[in-house]
Amino acid sequence: MTLPDSPNFLVFLPTFNRPRMAAALLRELLAQAAGRRVHIQIYDDGSYCDYGEVLALVAAHPDRVAYRRGDNRGRAGLWQTYNEVLEEARRSQPDYLVFLQDHSAIADGFFERLDRAWRDIPDADKTVVNLPREPRTYLRWWSSVTLNIQQFAATEILTSGWVDGSWFAGPKLWQLPLTPLEPDPPVIPPEIACRGPYPLIQLSEKILAAGGNLYTLLAPLLAPRLLPEPNPAARTVRVCITTYNRPANLALLLRQIAAEAADWEVRVDIYDDASTADYSAVRALVDSFGGRCRLFQAEKNLGKRGYWKTYHRILRSLADVPEEYFVFLQDDVEICDDFFDVILDCWRAVPERRKIALNLQVDNWGNDHRWTRKKCPVQTAGGRSFLLSGWFDGFWFGTKATLEVLSYAVYAIDPQRWIDDPRMSSGVFQQITGRLTTVGYNIYRPAQSLVRVIPSPSVMNSDVRDGFPIHEVNFRGRAHPPKGDDY
Numbered sequence: 001m002t003l004p005d006s007p008n009f010l011v012f013l014p015t016f017n018r019p020r021m022a023a024a025l026l027r028e029l030l031a032q033a034a035g036r037r038v039h040i041q042i043y044d045d046g047s048y049c050d051y052g053e054v055l056a057l058v059a060a061h062p063d064r065v066a067y068r069r070g071d072n073r074g075r076a077g078l079w080q081t082y083n084e085v086l087e088e089a090r091r092s093q094p095d096y097l098v099f100l101q102d103h104s105a106i107a108d109g110f111f112e113r114l115d116r117a118w119r120d121i122p123d124a125d126k127t128v129v130n131l132p133r134e135p136r137t138y139l140r141w142w143s144s145v146t147l148n149i150q151q152f153a154a155t156e157i158l159t160s161g162w163v164d165g166s167w168f169a170g171p172k173l174w175q176l177p178l179t180p181l182e183p184d185p186p187v188i189p190p191e192i193a194c195r196g197p198y199p200l201i202q203l204s205e206k207i208l209a210a211g212g213n214l215y216t217l218l219a220p221l222l223a224p225r226l227l228p229e230p231n232p233a234a235r236t237v238r239v240c241i242t243t244y245n246r247p248a249n250l251a252l253l254l255r256q257i258a259a260e261a262a263d264w265e266v267r268v269d270i271y272d273d274a275s276t277a278d279y280s281a282v283r284a285l286v287d288s289f290g291g292r293c294r295l296f297q298a299e300k301n302l303g304k305r306g307y308w309k310t311y312h313r314i315l316r317s318l319a320d321v322p323e324e325y326f327v328f329l330q331d332d333v334e335i336c337d338d339f340f341d342v343i344l345d346c347w348r349a350v351p352e353r354r355k356i357a358l359n360l361q362v363d364n365w366g367n368d369h370r371w372t373r374k375k376c377p378v379q380t381a382g383g384r385s386f387l388l389s390g391w392f393d394g395f396w397f398g399t400k401a402t403l404e405v406l407s408y409a410v411y412a413i414d415p416q417r418w419i420d421d422p423r424m425s426s427g428v429f430q431q432i433t434g435r436l437t438t439v440g441y442n443i444y445r446p447a448q449s450l451v452r453v454i455p456s457p458s459v460m461n462s463d464v465r466d467g468f469p470i471h472e473v474n475f476r477g478r479a480h481p482p483k484g485d486d487y
Helices: 019-033 052-060 075-092 110-120 135-141 198-209 247-260 280-288 307-317 339-349 400-405 416-420 428-437 462-467
Strands: 008-015 037-044 065-069 096-099 104-106 126-130 149-152 155-160 167-169 213-217 222-224 236-243 265-272 293-297 325-330 333-335 355-359 379-381 384-389 396-399 442-446 451-453
Touching: 008 019, 008 075, 019 037, 019 052, 019 104, 019 110, 019 400, 037 075, 052 065, 075 096, 075 198, 096 110, 110 126, 110 155, 198 213, 236 247, 236 307, 247 265, 247 280, 247 333, 247 339, 265 307, 280 293, 307 428, 325 333, 325 339, 325 400, 339 355, 339 384, 355 400, 396 400, 400 428, 428 442
Parallel strands: 008 037, 008 096, 037 065, 126 213, 236 265, 236 325, 265 293, 355 442
Antiparallel strands: 096 167, 104 222, 126 167, 149 155, 155 213, 325 396, 333 451, 355 396, 379 384, 384 442
């Protein structure tokens, strides 16, 4: 039974390679839609993950949910998605249009609280209200800007100048004379690009120019999606290693992994960036794993500027693998004794539900807070010491949830990065850091380093490494460190 005079909500849910998260959000929306006029449209942007759970929910609620899958547009096609959403709103004329991201969780009373907040705002020109996942964190991001915060009845809002990733709107949005959004220009000036996806910048500017007003709701109606922890009995791990012209170092690492795999089901994927060195010893070790180790070789060297392509290939290859845990390494490290057990113990010791990844290296670069300026105290729980980190590093541990938040994908890195400064790094881990932390997840690292870099020349970052060499701080160690030719 539909509540009398209940507003009509059109919920648009785009999704890409987040099947478990999308299914969880859809279940929440359907549960709260009972007795209300709510229609949900799901747009799958060409996912290559299994969406069977979502499709089952769609089939069970044909009057409430519509599902459409198209070719992958990515961020470059976001303007088309927004044009289609606005056109559908003009056609169906809902009371509210709600645009949600698939890695969000909704609060209790979601639809009722949206309606109340909208009615509380007395501005006749209100057009879009943003829904940040963590309003107080959102305010801290803009702490250097004078903010116009207003209170209307039980609703606290912030006057805004932009449309964010999740939002809701009233009829004024599709009544304004807005021209369609256009494709991204070939080059977006940095001062504009830093404001967010270009289609959202366009939409914000068009709304404001047409006389509409934008707000941000300072109430926690959305939160980061928390996926269940893997089965406590799970001891399956996939190790992904990138390599280039370091066959001796890689051979050492493979022998160490094999020695640590006694109580684990370990599979290893090696991604060779078109090395020119002799990898025959590595191939022999790959064969010795009995089908549990694979060596992938790139057709051409992608190097630093193409490292995002290498990492994207790795993440995409993991979309349908059965392992619960994942370890990412590079070919110039050795691992500590009891490597997998220590990682898992440390991961489980971190009591926070929003943990998303565990860095494995503690080095002099991290300890001087070079990247984030964050100083986090060491915490101890479950016999392990760890601390919150503000940075995602190249040696890390995560679960399927980590990969799903990242949509099993790395976005293209703007080559302008190296035109401005050729010494800049690949940008991959900077991108991943932002994508994880800005949506409310936390990265940790142990107090002891679980890997140690073997001294060898850096190909990607030689200019920087020569001036600031890396050395581990408090490496947990091995009972029998390698000697001689192993280096």
